[in-house]
Amino acid sequence: xxxxxxxxxxxxxxxxxxxxxxxxxxxxxxxxxxxxxxxxxxxxxxxxxxxxxxxxxxxxxxxxxxxxxxxxxxxxxxx
Amino acid sequence: xxxxxxxxxxxxxxxxxxxxxxxxxxxxxxxxxxxxxxxxxxxxxxxxxxxxxxxxxxxxxxxxxxxxxxxxxxxxxxxxxxxxxxxxxxxxxxxxxxxxxxxxxxxxxxxxxxxxxxxxxxxxxxxxxxxxxxxxxxxxxxxxxxxxxxxxxxxxxxxxxxxxxxxxxxxxxxxxxxxxxxxxxxxxxxxxxxxxxxxxxxxxxxxxxxxxxxxxxxxxxxxxxxxxxxxxxxxxxxxxxxxxxxxxxxxxxxxxx
Numbered sequence: 001x002x003x004x005x006x007x008x009x010x011x012x013x014x015x016x017x018x019x020x021x022x023x024x025x026x027x028x029x030x031x032x033x034x035x036x037x038x039x040x041x042x043x044x045x046x047x048x049x050x051x052x053x054x055x056x057x058x059x060x061x062x063x064x065x066x067x068x069x070x071x072x073x074x075x076x077x078x079x
Numbered sequence: 080x081x082x083x084x085x086x087x088x089x090x091x092x093x094x095x096x097x098x099x100x101x102x103x104x105x106x107x108x109x110x111x112x113x114x115x116x117x118x119x120x121x122x123x124x125x126x127x128x129x130x131x132x133x134x135x136x137x138x139x140x141x142x143x144x145x146x147x148x149x150x151x152x153x154x155x156x157x158x159x160x161x162x163x164x165x166x167x168x169x170x171x172x173x174x175x176x177x178x179x180x181x182x183x184x185x186x187x188x189x190x191x192x193x194x195x196x197x198x199x200x201x202x203x204x205x206x207x208x209x210x211x212x213x214x215x216x217x218x219x220x221x222x223x224x225x226x227x228x229x230x231x232x233x234x235x236x237x238x239x240x241x242x243x244x245x246x247x248x249x250x251x252x253x254x255x256x257x258x259x260x261x262x263x264x265x266x267x268x269x270x271x272x273x274x275x276x277x278x279x280x281x282x283x284x285x286x287x288x289x290x291x292x293x294x295x296x297x298x299x300x301x302x303x304x305x306x307x308x309x310x311x312x313x314x315x316x317x318x319x320x321x322x323x324x325x326x327x328x329x330x331x332x333x334x335x336x
Binding site: 033034035036037038040064065066067068069070071072074 | 177181183186187190203204205206207208211212213214215216218
């Protein structure tokens with residue numbers, strides 16, 4: 001995965017097993033692949049609340065046990 | 080599942096089938112989630128029992144036709160416990176897979192299996208709706224749906240979403256129960272389905288109704304030609320199908336050209 005000459009994205013710690021995982025293993029790298037199911041806009045990960053926030057849809061989707069729950073029926077409405 | 084939804088149903092208008100029952104469209108997903116939450120813990124065992132282990136051959140046939148390659152990115156929709164994703168990764172050790180399913184219990188089971196199989200670091204698990212996939216356009220090389228699409232409220236919407244998330248040149252492969260053509264065989268298959276499977280479900284999992292839903296939902300699903308037409312409607316090209324076990328199951332393949 002890493003090696004001499006790989007350019008790490010600015011601001012990230014060196015990658016390694018478990019890098020970027022919180023509490024029950026939500027991997028922040030996965031965040032890059034996920035979008036809001038309603039608007040397809042990027043999501044912001046709120047580690048404290050364990051939520052994926054879609055500002056465009058005004059929804060916050062939960063992450064439970066490291067599994068992102070991207071169902072509108074499970075999302076919390078936000079301003 | 081829900082209480083009396085008569086008013087909601089009237090508001091929602093459209094009805095669909097849940098097995099042989101008619102239900103308001105908006106209710107189906109919740110009912111399906113209820114079925115799969117209930118069966119999740121014994122899902123793999125029940126598949127083996129109901130099909131005499133033949134479902135493994137069907138899934139292997141799917142892999143043979145798919146021919147997974149290293150570097151490919153797979154999205155396994157309604158992927159549940161991960162059967163297809165695991166097979167894909169075993170055939171292509173440097174491929175990556177995302178399993179998307181509507182039912183948390185199925186994903187949790189799948190993740191346990193992945194940990195046991197030591198595949199955990201190449202699989203991602205996402206709870207999502209096949210009709211509203213939480214993925215950007217054109218991000219996957221391959222999309223699979225194995226024994227999932229007949230449970231989707233609007234299969235056409237799932238096909239459109241699969242088309243959207245595939246990159247140009249990407250491929251969709253669907254494995255699903257289908258129509259048995261030879262009549263004598265169809266009769267025997269019906270007897271087996273309706274007489275044996277629900278009773279087996281009750282004996283093994285304590286849940287007869289979920290397996291009744293299973294056998295009914297198979298009859299409700301479009302036949303081989305009709306489903307191929309639906310894939311073409313969604314934009315897929317070179318759509319072809321192959322029967323498995325005389326049509327008990329079928330593989331449908333299409334490309335995003």
